Amino acid sequence: MIEIIGLEKAFGEKILFSPTSLRLGARDRIGLVGPNGSGKTTLFRMITREEHPDQGDIQIRKGVHIGYLSQEPMPLQGQSLLEEVQSGVKDLSILEDKMRLLQEEISEEKDPETLEALAEAYGKLEERYARRGGYALESQAKAILQGLGFREEDFSRASGELSGGWLMRLALAKILLANPDLLLLDEPTNHLDLQSLIWLEAFLGDYLGTIMIVSHDRDFLNRVVTKILAIEGKRIIPYSGNYDAYVETREKKNAILEAALESQRKKVEQTERFIERFRYKATKARQVQSRIKTLEKMERIEGPLESQKTMRFSFPQPIRSGRVIAELKEIHKAYGPVKVYSGIDLTLAREDKVALVGVNGAGKSTLLKLLAGVIEPDAGMIQLGHNVSRAYFAQHQLELLNPSKTVWEEIFSLAKDESISFLRGILGAFLFSGEEVDKKVSVLSGGEKSRLVLAKMLMRPANFLLLDEPTNHLDIAARDVLEQTLQNFQGALCFITHDRHLINAVANKVIEVNAGQLIIYPGNYDDYLYKKELEKEAEEQNGGISRAGDGETKDRLGRRSKEQKRLEAEVRNRFYRETLEIRQRIQTVEADLDRATKEMEELARQLADPEVYRRGDNIPELLKSHATGKKQVEDLTAEWERLAQQLEGLEQSRSSPSEENV
Template sequence: MITLNHVQKQFGGRVLFKDCSLQIGARDRIGLIGPNGSGKTTLFRMILGEESFESGEILIAKGVKMGYLPQEVISFRGDTVLGEVLKSVSTITSLQDKMKILEEELASIDDPKAQEKLAKEYGKLHEHYTLLGGYGLEAEAKQILNGLGFKERDFNRLTDELSGGWLMRIALSKILLQSPDLLLLDEPTNHLDLESLIWLENFLVNYPGAMVIVSHDRVFLNHLIDRIAEIEGEKIDLYHGDYDRYLEERENRREILEATFKTQQKKIEQTERFIERFRAKNTKSSQVQSRIKMLDKIERIELPKERREIRFEFPAPKRSGHRVIEVKNLHKRYGETVVYEGIDLTLFRGDKVALVGPNGAGKSTLLKVLAGVLDYDQGEVLLGKDVTRAYFAQHQFDLLRPEHTVYEELLSVATDESQTQLRTLLGTFLFVEDEIE
């Protein structure tokens, strides 16, 4: 379906791909992995024709439809949630628009002949709409939206009202509704709660087309993919099996490569010592020249660079009391919607709790109440002795200020740390100097 042959690509003076080859078949399920900045998104954009490359070729079978979910938040404005999703199937929405215009014209004229003419035209459009599965498509769009966490009442909400995370769900809904031959999904689980994640996983398990997925969710990949394409050393290495099998096979390949590298290095060193020792002796000149030629012909093994990994520890807090936080008879509502009605909760030092529940159940609201960033209507929230709180929001991206550099954003919340400490912390999270500023 799609073939990449020996593709070379530079980006900003840096070589991303030196010899990139990959085949994507009609039912392939491929996990695309590699360190941040290795070129995963660039590879998607080259396949889509949105990014050029220096040499090689990308062959795409005639008529192949592709659907791409980027990692960046997409902006949709001026339509309802359902209307925006249905826009992705342009033929259907075009017929809907024409039918709506005719409905308005039929309602506004009294001339019987004109009405009859418009009614016939409307009938033809309606028949075409039905044959294309227009009514079924709307039901399918609603089913996808429901699966990704939207309620019935959300379908007519304007997209302008939604946060970045919900806009990404709309973008994903549009792609799934189109049912393309190939899905290119860049971190599709980033903005999903557990319930929506499980739904998406089940949807993709039964998806009839091919997919290439970039994801840091190991379980998600294990359930969906049967091949791993790893960007390593400016090329792509293929592994058969799921993510866990890839880790085992990668370690095996690494051990074999290191052993072969050591053997080769030993042979090279022995040869170089022979050349150095007998270079000046005429009786050995032919042997020396033979060894020099042999060295020139050796295809030298290169070990892959060690990957940088995020390594950090949360600083040890001051020891708190045994009872960390207690919630008594908590009530909370948004307008007429009751979220909590008299809930109780106690957390003790050392507790590690997973908070789960359906979309809209109030998980984020409870975290905000516990963090002290949201008021409640009734009840008590009691902190234990020497307890400090920190809160990481679900849609943290919405809270960041895009006009700030990475360093400035960190500086805005760090009051006591020195510049050196802050830069060291950013380095721990793999930010390099030009990214910090």
């Protein structure tokens, strides 16, 4: 599909790619990795012809359609969300425009022969439109939007109302619906919550085209890609397998290189000592010259690949707090008519490292802001424990950095009696070294600003850290720094992240925020998923949902007593009564859809009949009926899908009376 031949690219004196060549095949799942600034985005832009190589070529098979999700906001066309997403399927949009123009011409044309020609052209266009999936496009667009976290009521909103993170989701939805042959995704997970991220993984798993991804989420790469392209030493090196396999191969490669380099170094030292010792002895002249030539001809082994390992640094620990960090009692919070919490309670202890999970809009950020004191509850009480100090991190805090200061000046502004070496150690741990500490804040990337804010926060840490998406814009090396620091942190921690690796490494408790309720699960993210699976199995065994507050199943789950069978029969009967109206409506919609489809077929037959145009009668009425029928079929199809989904949801969530009050 793509062949890179002798690629070279530089910006001024900075060389990104020395001559490098490789080939990408159909259905490849590729992760593109490398340090920040190594040329990943530049490679994407060269593939899309937005930039050009200095030497060499990137050859793309003729007819290949490329979809590119960049980190830049996409231009909007002043449409609704649903219209904006559908507009990305350009061939269908063009067909729709042509069909609409033909309909207008047909409605105004009087000449029978011209009408016949127009009708024939319209029929061909409609056939292409149907074959290309035009009539299913809207339902596909809605499914993708919902998968990425949009609600049905959002579909008619103006796209210009969206904030940056939601705009990126919209851009991703637009590209996925377009179904390109080659999908280039530059940091697609940055603005997704966990549920949307899991949906995207499943979507990409079924994707039929070639995928190339830049991502700093190693779990995402492990689940999606089967090949890694690593930018190393200004070349693009292919590795088989996912990200973990790449790291393992790379470490083995480094170990071999280090051993070979050490062996060569010793040989060179021995040779140089011999030359120095016998340089001026006539009897050894021939041997000396031979060894000099050996050194000159020796092909020097390049050193190991640049290590991704981070500098070890012991961050200062906070002052010790009381056992209880924070206590929430009967908390109520709403935004206008939208109630987020109605009487929740929560107690956090000194040793808690809590990850908040839940669908977008469930109230995770609201809970974090309540705990941080950024917002106040409408009712209820928040009480901090003895000697508790709080520090809050969110993306908007990057704007609080002084753009005229350097990295060093920002960190030095917090210094009291800390030594210069200590301050440099803090910056070094967060990957600022050498001339990088003299960079102005105004020229820092988003990831560099995040690192600087986190370094300042952890330089003299509070004993209760509250972090909202701290890994956004951080590369894997910087995430490792944060992970190690939070693992060693001896205070309490509450954080939101879509980085499952970070949750697994740091959290000892997961709180699921769901419909205004807090459900606590001890352990990390894998433990949480395991307990959710147990609950699902219990539901399937008992015909209901286990609602054990601590996420643990009860010993009695799975036992089938006479009483339980009676209760299950009650559940089935009640479920039948509750869903009767939906099932009856589905039957009605199916009948209406069958009738409307047959009417559409009859109208299409009439519109394709040349005799109709020769007579010239009722053509506007036929076209109007056809347009109305088309809209009716689409509406009925959408309603049937909604009802079927609603019924399926009720089947999955029906609960046994024996467990409703657990």
